[in-house]
Amino acid sequence: MIDTTGVDPWRGFTGEVWRETVDVADFVRANHEPYRGDGGFLTGPTARTLDVWGVLEKLFVEERHRGILDVDASTPSTITAHAPGYIDREKELIVGLQTDAPLRRAIMPAGGLRMVEAALKAYGYQPDPRVHEIFTSHRKTHNDAVFDAYPTDVLAARRSHVITGLPDAYGRGRIIGDYRRVALYGVDRLIAERKALRAALDDRPSTDEVIRDREELAEQIRALGELKEMAASYGYDISEPAGTGREAIQWLYFAYLAATKEQNGAAMSLGRTANFVDVYLRRDLAEGRLTETGAQELVDDFVIKLRIIRFLRTPEYDQLFSGDPTWVTEALGGMGTDGRPLVTRTSFRYLQTLYNLGPAPEPNLTVLWSPQLPEGFKRFCAQVSMDTSAIQYENDDLIRPAYDDDTAIACCVSTMRVGRDMQFFGARANLAKALLYAINGGRDEITGEQVAPATPPVQGETLAYDEVLAAYDRTLDWLAETYVDALNVIHHQHDRYAYERLEMALHDHPVRRFMATGIAGLSVAVDSLAAIRYGTVKVLRDETGLAVDYVVDGEPSTYGNNDDRADSIAVWLTEAFVEKLRRQRTYRVRP
Numbered sequence: 001m002i003d004t005t006g007v008d009p010w011r012g013f014t015g016e017v018w019r020e021t022v023d024v025a026d027f028v029r030a031n032h033e034p035y036r037g038d039g040g041f042l043t044g045p046t047a048r049t050l051d052v053w054g055v056l057e058k059l060f061v062e063e064r065h066r067g068i069l070d071v072d073a074s075t076p077s078t079i080t081a082h083a084p085g086y087i088d089r090e091k092e093l094i095v096g097l098q099t100d101a102p103l104r105r106a107i108m109p110a111g112g113l114r115m116v117e118a119a120l121k122a123y124g125y126q127p128d129p130r131v132h133e134i135f136t137s138h139r140k141t142h143n144d145a146v147f148d149a150y151p152t153d154v155l156a157a158r159r160s161h162v163i164t165g166l167p168d169a170y171g172r173g174r175i176i177g178d179y180r181r182v183a184l185y186g187v188d189r190l191i192a193e194r195k196a197l198r199a200a201l202d203d204r205p206s207t208d209e210v211i212r213d214r215e216e217l218a219e220q221i222r223a224l225g226e227l228k229e230m231a232a233s234y235g236y237d238i239s240e241p242a243g244t245g246r247e248a249i250q251w252l253y254f255a256y257l258a259a260t261k262e263q264n265g266a267a268m269s270l271g272r273t274a275n276f277v278d279v280y281l282r283r284d285l286a287e288g289r290l291t292e293t294g295a296q297e298l299v300d301d302f303v304i305k306l307r308i309i310r311f312l313r314t315p316e317y318d319q320l321f322s323g324d325p326t327w328v329t330e331a332l333g334g335m336g337t338d339g340r341p342l343v344t345r346t347s348f349r350y351l352q353t354l355y356n357l358g359p360a361p362e363p364n365l366t367v368l369w370s371p372q373l374p375e376g377f378k379r380f381c382a383q384v385s386m387d388t389s390a391i392q393y394e395n396d397d398l399i400r401p402a403y404d405d406d407t408a409i410a411c412c413v414s415t416m417r418v419g420r421d422m423q424f425f426g427a428r429a430n431l432a433k434a435l436l437y438a439i440n441g442g443r444d445e446i447t448g449e450q451v452a453p454a455t456p457p458v459q460g461e462t463l464a465y466d467e468v469l470a471a472y473d474r475t476l477d478w479l480a481e482t483y484v485d486a487l488n489v490i491h492h493q494h495d496r497y498a499y500e501r502l503e504m505a506l507h508d509h510p511v512r513r514f515m516a517t518g519i520a521g522l523s524v525a526v527d528s529l530a531a532i533r534y535g536t537v538k539v540l541r542d543e544t545g546l547a548v549d550y551v552v553d554g555e556p557s558t559y560g561n562n563d564d565r566a567d568s569i570a571v572w573l574t575e576a577f578v579e580k581l582r583r584q585r586t587y588r589v590r591p
Contacts, residue, residue, distance in 0.1 A: 069103040072105070156451045182254065187239050197509050249302050263500055304357065333381075334400065367393050422513050429519060443546060519577065530569055
């Protein structure tokens with residue numbers, strides 16, 4: 001590594017706002033250089049890169065065969081819980097693993113002990129008795145706290161799956177720390193900023209909100225200190241800003257790594273790092289510290305690390321999501337609010353890893369698409385998509401006006417401003433099942449249990465559209481209220497028992513929070529309503545009067561086939577349910 005001792009880490013950078021206050025978006029706008037060319041400058045993998053990747057490729061084979069390669073079943077993961085780990089210490093350019101060995105998974109019982117122990121047993125490991133004692137007798141988990149606070153109607157809705165996928169047994173995820181801050185400012189500056197924010201609360205009356213803010217800021221300060229300690233165990237002092245491209249990537253990666261060491265969130269997105277990294281790589285190239293081959297090598301090494309992020313989850317979880325997803329999502333491209341493209345050479349370099357290392361679902365490289373993007377980048381994206389099927393696309397022209405141009409994607413679709421917004425993950429409400437409840441007066445069509453409030457069931461041999469719609473509307477009112485009630489419990493308890501200390505230390509304070517909600521069964525509900533409205537639907541009931549099956553006469557309109565009859569129902573249903581959700585009071589979300 002080139003010695004940068006005594007060298008100004010901000011040499012050559014322009015702009016003033018980002019120097020005075022923590023504002024990476026302003027830094028990127030002031031210093032990024034759009035690239036309007038094609039991918040002709042790109043280089044292939046070096047022998048060193050292939051050697052490091054080759055070690056992992058052999059481990060991947062065993063991991064696929066066994067389900068997981070290995071797990072440390074006795075050490076609850078924290079930022080500093082595990083000793084340093086390496087793939088090939090002599091050849092790695094960017095270092096750091098979640099545990100002390102590649103692909104060795106950690107346990108995170110603070111989110112939920114039951115899921116940890118179920119996953120261990122599923123893969124042939126025995127839970128550690130000491131860990132079990134600690135997290136049943138001495139330390140309450142998020143999972144236990146949520147179920148202590150759930151009301152009975154939420155428990156019934158969860159059990160019947162009219163509300164599904166709730167993050168009440170593991171980390172909620174969908175939070176994107178601005179990991180770039182560690183590289184641009186160094187940890188000491190960030191700690192000083194948090195201490196100032198904490199001190200500013202001392203003169204305020206100790207209300208519930210102020211007490212909570214003081215405690216959370218104190219936890220954030222501790223997490224930043226642990227981040228420094230973890231980096232030091234690898235031989236790096238990240239107290240000061242990064243001085244080179246290699247340091248910028250390493251500092252940034254240490255921050256992201258620390259987040260994955262203490263959270264197994266449903267999605268652990270990376271953010272929007274390529275343009276930021278490009279500023280450093282471009283400076284190194286201009287100073288002669290780096291060649292293009294060296295720049296690509298650093299990006300390849302970084303992506304290698306992102307590809308081996310792992311969490312211990314049950315086989316059922318993996319089946320639900322068709323694999324072993326981590327959603328390490330990186331947003332690429334897009335347009336700036338000043339009209340300049342946010343495409344740089346490093347945008348190309350990130351995509352080039354799909355050739356140098358082969359196609360992979362992680363990191364989830366997501367292009368923020370606009371017709372205004374440079375032609376060379378659009379053509380390169382198209383070619384990579386055809387060759388690898390490994391790029392996701394989002395509509396930048398819809399995102400930018402609503403969220404500004406320093407946005408990233410949480411998980412696979414949710415947009416937020418990096419370091420300024422956070423999302424309370426909300427899973428989904430099953431609108432198709434709710435329709436069956438409406439017809440059956442709130443009873444579950446499988447168990448017969450009264451889940452929704454008892455109402456008169458829809459009568460008659462043939463369903464009448466207006467009668468069904470009125471019953472459905474009442475059921476959706478109940479579903480929206482129950483759904484948001486569940487989310488409020490989850491996120492209140494997650495903040496208390498599984499708080500994302502490091503990720504939130506890399507956000508503005510106060511952060512803008514919003515509640516994310518989801519719909520399951522939309523097309524099924526729409527097709528069913530269209531069949532009732534435009535066809536004839538006969539009801540088959542059991543001996544208790546419960547509707548258990550239906551006979552449809554005719555070929556009514558179906559959703560998604562360019563038929564406005566069904567599509568208009570889909571628009572109405574979505575807008576109506578969203579409006580019902582918006583009427584609910586949500587935890588820590590200000591209007």
